[in-house]
Structure formats: C-alpha cells, structure tokens
Amino acid sequence: MYSLDDTNPLFWIIIFLILIIQGSWIFNDASKRGENKWIWGLFGCLNVPTSLLIYILVTRYIMKTENCGHCGNKVRTNANYCSNCGQRIKNEY
Incomplete structure (x- = not known):
C-alpha cells in the first residue's frame, strides 16, 4: 500500500x-x-x-478590457468611468 x-x-x-x-x-x-x-x-x-x-x-x-482615452489605463469594456482618472468612458442612458 x-x-x-x-x-x-x-x-x-x-x-x-x-x-x-x-x-x-x-x-x-x-x-x-x-x-x-x-x-x-x-x-x-x-x-x-x-x-x-x-x-x-x-x-x-x-472580462475584456479597453484603454481609457484620457489616461491609457485598462478598463473593462462595460465600465462607464475609468477607475484611474474618473474620465467617462461611455455615455450613460
């Protein structure tokens, strides 16, 4: 054994x-x-x-990501705001 x-x-x-x-x-x-x-x-x-x-x-x-247009930080594609700089990523409806 x-x-x-x-x-x-x-x-x-x-x-x-x-x-x-x-x-x-x-x-x-x-x-x-x-x-x-x-x-x-x-x-x-x-x-x-x-x-x-x-x-x-x-x-x-x-969890795909894209770059923030303002600071270049990676954020999730469904995010409304960048977690690094606070810039709006998408329009909120």
Whole structure:
C-alpha cells in the first residue's frame, strides 16, 4: 500500500515552489491589468495548472478590457468611468 508518508520530500518542495511561482506571476499580471491582485494571487496558489488556466480565460477572454482615452489605463469594456482618472468612458442612458 502506498501512502503520502512514503512520498519523497523533494516532490513536495517542488510542488510548493511551483505554486509560489504561479501565484506570484498571477499576482504581478493581475496588478498590471488592474485586476484584484490579492484575490487572484491567492487563487493562483491553490493548484497547478488549473488556477493559471482559469485566470487566463477570465482576464483575457471573459472580462475584456479597453484603454481609457484620457489616461491609457485598462478598463473593462462595460465600465462607464475609468477607475484611474474618473474620465467617462461611455455615455450613460
């Protein structure tokens, strides 16, 4: 019978390092994209590679962004105002 106690400690160290690297990359990328970096970074430390795939799908395809015409900051396409400068993005009806 095989148990977790029989697993090589090097295996767990490698998994831990991969999770930390993945979480750090997601944290930095979310920060550059104007997403909630802490939530995404912690989410990235949960598992490999599912968290990374979900992050990329959500931020690149589901929540599309455009640049603010005033300051150039990335804002979601459905936003009415820029979160950085407050400039109106779309007309409100």
